[in-house]
Amino acid sequence: AQTVTQSQPEMSVQEAETVTLSCTYDTSESDYYLFWYKQPPSRQMILVIRQEAYKQQNATENRFSVNFQKAAKSFSLKISDSQLGDAAMYFCAYATGANSKLTFGKGITLSVRP
Amino acid sequence: DVKVTQSSRYLVKRTGEKVFLECVQDMDHENMFWYRQDPGLGLRLIYFSYDVKMKEKGDIPEGYSVSREKKERFSLILESASTNQTSMYLCASSSTRLVFYNEQFFGPGTRLTVL
Numbered sequence: 604a605q606t607v608t609q610s611q612p613e614m615s616v617q618e619a620e621t622v623t624l625s626c627t628y629d630t631s632e633s634d635y636y637l638f639w640y641k642q643p644p645s646r647q648m649i650l651v652i653r654q655e656a657y658k659q660q661n662a663t664e665n666r667f668s669v670n671f672q673k674a675a676k677s678f679s680l681k682i683s684d685s686q687l688g689d690a691a692m693y694f695c696a697y698a699t700g701a702n703s704k705l706t707f708g709k710g711i712t713l714s715v716r717p
Numbered sequence: 718d719v720k721v722t723q724s725s726r727y728l729v730k731r732t733g734e735k736v737f738l739e740c741v742q743d744m745d746h747e748n749m750f751w752y753r754q755d756p757g758l759g760l761r762l763i764y765f766s767y768d769v770k771m772k773e774k775g776d777i778p779e780g781y782s783v784s785r786e787k788k789e790r791f792s793l794i795l796e797s798a799s800t801n802q803t804s805m806y807l808c809a810s811s812s813t814r815l816v817f818y819n820e821q822f823f824g825p826g827t828r829l830t831v832l
Contacts, residue, residue, distance in 0.1 A: 648823035709759035
């Protein structure tokens with residue numbers, strides 16, 4: 604069975620600084636997708652960024668980028684120039700190419716200090 | 718934009734009551750999901766559906782059932798609510814079209830308290 608591990612329950616970052624959130628996963632599949640979801644205090648979960656396993660290039664979306672290490676099964680999220688609005692819970696998630704079921708990590712709460 | 722709505726943001730029920738949580742999506746998505754979210758446990762899949770009248774058990778289906786009579790609507794049913802079902806319930810939907818890369822779109826959640 605696939606598992607997703609987020610070992611840090613909480614992190615804090617100073618506004619305008621950079622922070623990296625860690626995620627590891629375990630799978631025997633070769634075709635899969637990885638996601639980072641953000642859940643602000645209002646609770647609406649939104650997609651931050653996604654990575655296809657077959658792509659070697661790391662995904663980037665504005666201030667958000669990932670460091671995808673396929674051999675190490677690691678998928679970290681880097682947030683640059685942190686803003687107060689980045690404060691939220693972040694979930695790492697995995698899906699195989701066969702269906703759209705997501706396996707989530709336990710999440711990490713990110714706080715941003717002004 | 719995809720919109721997933723849930724019938725209530727907050728709900729308080731008594732032990733033993735039958736509880737219905739409704740979810741509606743407006744993007745003609747084939748797949749729909751019900752999760753519960755608890756502190757320290759992340760999101761756990763209760764049930765999902767790939768098509769109308771089809772359902773499959775997720776990781777924690779005990780004490781729950783679902784109904785999908787129309788493509789846009791997916792209902793979660795607590796047959797006899799218990800206090801350990803107090804939780805945040807999230808509904809999500811996704812398209813089978815691969816261009817969307819299995820992305821799921823979430824509703825705002827229903828905070829259910831069972832007394």
